[in-house]
Amino acid sequence: xxxxxxxxxxxxxxVSSIFEGMSITFSHFVRKPSxxxxxxxIAQQVQDTLPLRxxxxxxxxxxxxxxxxxxxxxxxxxxxxxxxxxxxxxNQRDFTLFDIDICKCMYCGLCMEACPTGSIRHTQEFEGAxxxxxxxxxxxxxxxxxxxxxxxxxETEPRMIQKVDIGKRYLDEIAEPEN
Amino acid sequence: xxxxxxGTGLHTEDMTLNVGPQHPSTHGVLRFVVKTDGEVINEAxxxxxYLHRSIEKxxxxxxxxxxxxxxxxxxxxxxxxxxxGFCMAAERLGNVEVPPRGEYCRVxxxxxxxxxxxxxxxxxxGQDIGAITPFLHALRERESINDLMEEICGARLTYxxxxxxxxxxxIKPETCGRIAAFLDHFEPIVxxxxxxxxxxxxxxxxxxxxxxxSKEDALQYNLVGPNLRASGVQWDIRRDIPYSVYPELDFEVxxxxxxxxxxxxxxxxxxxxxRELLESCRILRQCLDKMPDGPALAKVARKFKPPAGETxxxxxxxxxxxxxxxxxxxxxxxxxxxxxxxxxTAMSIIxxxxxxxxxxxxxxxxxxxxxxxxxxxx
Numbered sequence: 001x002x003x004x005x006x007x008x009x010x011x012x013x014x015v016s017s018i019f020e021g022m023s024i025t026f027s028h029f030v031r032k033p034s035x036x037x038x039x040x041x042i043a044q045q046v047q048d049t050l051p052l053r054x055x056x057x058x059x060x061x062x063x064x065x066x067x068x069x070x071x072x073x074x075x076x077x078x079x080x081x082x083x084x085x086x087x088x089x090x091n092q093r094d095f096t097l098f099d100i101d102i103c104k105c106m107y108c109g110l111c112m113e114a115c116p117t118g119s120i121r122h123t124q125e126f127e128g129a130x131x132x133x134x135x136x137x138x139x140x141x142x143x144x145x146x147x148x149x150x151x152x153x154x155e156t157e158p159r160m161i162q163k164v165d166i167g168k169r170y171l172d173e174i175a176e177p178e179n
Numbered sequence: 180x181x182x183x184x185x186g187t188g189l190h191t192e193d194m195t196l197n198v199g200p201q202h203p204s205t206h207g208v209l210r211f212v213v214k215t216d217g218e219v220i221n222e223a224x225x226x227x228x229y230l231h232r233s234i235e236k237x238x239x240x241x242x243x244x245x246x247x248x249x250x251x252x253x254x255x256x257x258x259x260x261x262x263x264g265f266c267m268a269a270e271r272l273g274n275v276e277v278p279p280r281g282e283y284c285r286v287x288x289x290x291x292x293x294x295x296x297x298x299x300x301x302x303x304x305g306q307d308i309g310a311i312t313p314f315l316h317a318l319r320e321r322e323s324i325n326d327l328m329e330e331i332c333g334a335r336l337t338y339x340x341x342x343x344x345x346x347x348x349x350i351k352p353e354t355c356g357r358i359a360a361f362l363d364h365f366e367p368i369v370x371x372x373x374x375x376x377x378x379x380x381x382x383x384x385x386x387x388x389x390x391x392x393s394k395e396d397a398l399q400y401n402l403v404g405p406n407l408r409a410s411g412v413q414w415d416i417r418r419d420i421p422y423s424v425y426p427e428l429d430f431e432v433x434x435x436x437x438x439x440x441x442x443x444x445x446x447x448x449x450x451x452x453x454r455e456l457l458e459s460c461r462i463l464r465q466c467l468d469k470m471p472d473g474p475a476l477a478k479v480a481r482k483f484k485p486p487a488g489e490t491x492x493x494x495x496x497x498x499x500x501x502x503x504x505x506x507x508x509x510x511x512x513x514x515x516x517x518x519x520x521x522x523x524t525a526m527s528i529i530x531x532x533x534x535x536x537x538x539x540x541x542x543x544x545x546x547x548x549x550x551x552x553x554x555x556x557x
Contacts, residue, residue: 010380010384013380014380014381016380017378017379017380017381018379018381020374020375020378020379021312021374021375021376021379023374024316024371024374024375025312034319034322050329051329051330051333053329053330053331053332053333053348054329054333054334055333055334074242074244074245074481075245076241076242076245076246076248076249106248106337107334107337108247108248108337108339109333109334109339109347110244110245110248110339113347114481122333
């Protein structure tokens with residue numbers, strides 16, 4: 001007799017626990033949906049909603065890059081390639097190459113921490129799909145440009161003041177852990 | 180091979196069945212060679228090594244700072260713990276003192292990571308048993324944690340947040356507020372999981388008294404973490420071999436009590452994780468209250484060269500005791516890095532427990548051990 005009672009008790013428990021679960025599922029009809037309809041049906045670009053510390057695809061501001069090679073040295077997978085040559089005409093050292101292979105990059109953020117001027121930065125950009133891996137190598141030097149030399153007593157040119165400021169702010173807010 | 184006579188001149192044979200390497204229930208690239216007699220398993224041998232990426236060897240070729248992002252890849256569901264293990268080993272070798280705020284930042288990040296990892300464990304457990312809805316509920320909450328992690332350290336999965344000597348970036352006060360808000364939102368959700376999954380009669384019937392691991396077996400087969408605690412052994416590295424700021428925090432170590440069946444069955448291994456979710460929330464709240472001011476990272480040389488020596492560091496990761504054996508020869512590169520993980524030792528007991536259980540219960544056993552294929556092979 002007790003087996004029969006257990007049998008029906010089990011059926012009752014099963015059905016009631018299914019309805020218990022269903023009640024949670026149905027309560028989601030009145031809750032705020034958490035789905036993000038990613039590529040097109042979104043109110044705001046995802047890139048704009050990401051926090052400042054987000055480590056996306058790297059960018060380099062060549063105007064404030066001193067060519068100290070700290071990022072190239074610290075990179076654990078050598079995805080940064082920098083070429084510097086002495087220009088015979090101006091007798092200055094010029095960048096001939098600054099490539100970052102986004103394919104190899106593991107977004108660890110060690111390079112941006114090593115940078116003294118904040119010229120190498122992680123952006124909020126993360127969409128990098130392309131047809132062949134060569135398209136993922138970012139070339140930051142198209143024609144040779146001179147190395148940046150920080151002026152004593154600060155910059156005077158407004159454009160440079162702004163750029164140096166952006167780099168400094170980036171270092172203060174994100175990369176400089178000592179502060 | 181056992182042959183069973185049917186009495187009519189015919190006989191049956193054992194069948195060899197490959198579960199994996201590509202199988203949704205093996206949680207990654209993991210293969211089991213299963214010998215079955217009908218529905219009953221006679222032998223199940225785990226075949227590991229499909230995800231070997233020689234992370235230990237890479238350690239010998241990287242600088243001390245440069246190896247930290249690689250440790251993320253040892254266990255992608257709990258990357259923060261892998262970071263912490265290596266950083267603690269390097270600090271112990273180099274005699275680096277971590278500032279108090281750095282330690283609190285570490286514990287906050289790690290416990291958030293533990294919640295995220297256990298949510299995956301609980302969610303995929305339901306999915307393997309056949310309940311797909313709880314998986315989505317668990318991942319929804321994990322997504323909030325990923326967003327928090329993105330604010331704290333800038334990445335969602337492979338964090339590289341910890342540095343030798345502290346943490347990479349300080350946790351801002353507004354982020355602390357968001358973590359507190361998340362905890363307020365999350366704790367009632369755990370009750371929801373209980374109503375949705377833990378108290379479900381079908382789920383209980385599938386797990387209670389299935390694949391019971393006794394206390395003695397658990398100790399002999401070197402189970403660690405929640406799997407060991409589910410068998411009734413009171414052992415937690417955070418409490419018994421304290422590290423970081425855990426001695427200052429008040430938390431309990433949940434132990435399997437045979438909630439719905441025998442102590443150490445699959446349901447206990449599941450329920451210990453549910454209770455650990457709440458314990459982690461408790462630790463997080465205490466950390467947010469106690470967080471001191473000050474720097475989050477000690478001054479460590481860019482060219483970090485710890486003196487020659489060796490050390491072994493143990494930490495309590497979501498999959499149990501994670502050990503780092505690191506040898507330094509005083510150069511810029513580690514001489515040897517050896518990683519010991521909980522998932523690997525959990526594999527050994529499958530051979531012992533599986534004879535006599537059903538094929539469907541093998542899936543429950545694998546899911547209840549919460550193994551993570553990349554962590555098995557490294």
